[in-house]
Amino acid sequence: MASLTLIKKIQKETVGQTVTLRGWAHNIRSSGSIIFIEIRDGSGFIQGIIEKKQLGKKGWAEAEKITRETSLEIEGLIQEHPRQKGVFEAQIKKISLKQVADEYPIGKKNHGPDFLLDHRHLWLRDQKQWAIQSIRQEIIKSTYQFLWQNDFTKIDSPILTPTACEGTTTLFELEYFNLGKAYLSQSGQLYLEAAIAAHNKVFDFGPTFRAEKSKTRKHLIEFWMMDAEMAFVEHQESMNIQEKLISFIVQRVLKNKGPELDLLARNKEKLEKTKPPFSRLTYQEAIQKLQKMGSKIKFGDDFGAEDETLITADSEIPVFIEKWPEKIKAFYMKSDPQNNKLVLGADLIAPEGYGEIIGGSQREDDYQILKKKMKAAKIPLQYFQWYLDLRKYGSAPHSGFGYGLERIVAWICGCQHIRETIPFPRLINRLTP
Secondary structure, three states, X not given: OOEEOOHHHOOHXXXXXXXXXXXXXXXXXXXXOEEEEEEEOOOOEEEEEEEHHHHHXXXXXXXXXXXXXXXXXXXXXXXXXXXXXXXXXXXXXXXEEEEOOOOOOOOOOOOOHHHHHHOHHHHOOOHHHHHHHHHHHXXXXXHHHHHHHOOOEEOOOOOEEOOOEOEXXXXXXXXXXXXXXXXXXXXOHHHHHHHHHHHOEEEEEEEEEOOOOOOOOOOOOEEEEEEEEEEOOOHHHHHHHHHHHHHHHHHHHHHHOHHHHHHOOOOHHHHHOOOXXXXXXXXXXXXXXXXXXXXXXXXXXXXXXXXXXXXXXXXXXXXXXXXXXXXXXXXXXXXXXOEXXXXXXXXXXXXXXXXXXXXXXXXXXXXXXHHHHHHHOOOOHHHHHXXXXXXXXXXXXXXXXXXXXXXXXXXXXXXXXXXXOOOOOOEOOEOOO
16 A cells, blocks of 8 residues: 655655555546546645546546535645646545535625634635644644743643733623632733743743624634733843744745745745844834824824734834833833833734734732722732732742733734634624634
């Protein structure tokens, strides 16, 4: 029997070899005594050529049964495409059908987004959707590689929490036995801060939940976040680490997922420019710039989607906006020593209108100052005295940041809506499939 091979491993050295492939009929077209079949095996796509004279009467009868999404096993001779250098195809010698698929509901015609989301379990097989999820995996893999290469330890923070670090208005609430209410987490940050005294640099990576009634193209109800916390790292150094991480991710995707980016018609030249140093503007500088560009934003306002798009309109690389007003940022951010009405926080804005992809700050490390900030923010101290305690036993300067995986996937892939960046999106009006 010919050796079992993955499509992605077929290359110039494979030409002339007979291999076994297992997968699905992605597309089919016939021309008399020849059938052209595009085969998908999860690792890639390849064209198979079935000739009646090659298979014989019995084999041809089997080949004629093939429908779109039929699962099958084939043996084929690998050859290079006569007109496309570096593209390979299989001259099929033998076919074994595993299951002849029913008529596939997703056709070549244009379907509306609701229809496609109703059939998300099948839409995932589409070439472009396959490419997006393949790139998503590369982003995850690259994140782990970068963090482990830089001595971060993975710490798994809880999903169930007794309260929120920034209020409970957008949290999913549930009854927790006889202990009262619990909430699905929006971030593992506070718990990660507890681990830095043990491991110095730590991170988590998991699902987070936000009960926010938003229908924009940048919001999901359930999404994945990576949070990192670093002892003895201050504000500027934290931004240096963030830009190195994002650059590392983008360059790895360009290196390892070029064909997938091509499938998505993504402009790779724009991504290639994602290298440190990134642009840095203070919040005040950003407000002044936006006002000159016609925005009605005022000092003290948070950025809207249009402002985020405007601020990167003249930049081909991400832009940091730092030193925000304390009133619009979280209680745990350290005040700017040069102006205590500002905090040492930074948001990283992706170019091309993709908005914020990272939020981070230096954390307040003084017990009394943090306690005062928590009281002002009406944080229930009975639930977070443990968090305050971290400032009593070996407190040190430290910083952290969190990135939204789906936002980064959308930017790198060039997706117009974030719902395509996650296998099964959860929106305010969608809980299925």
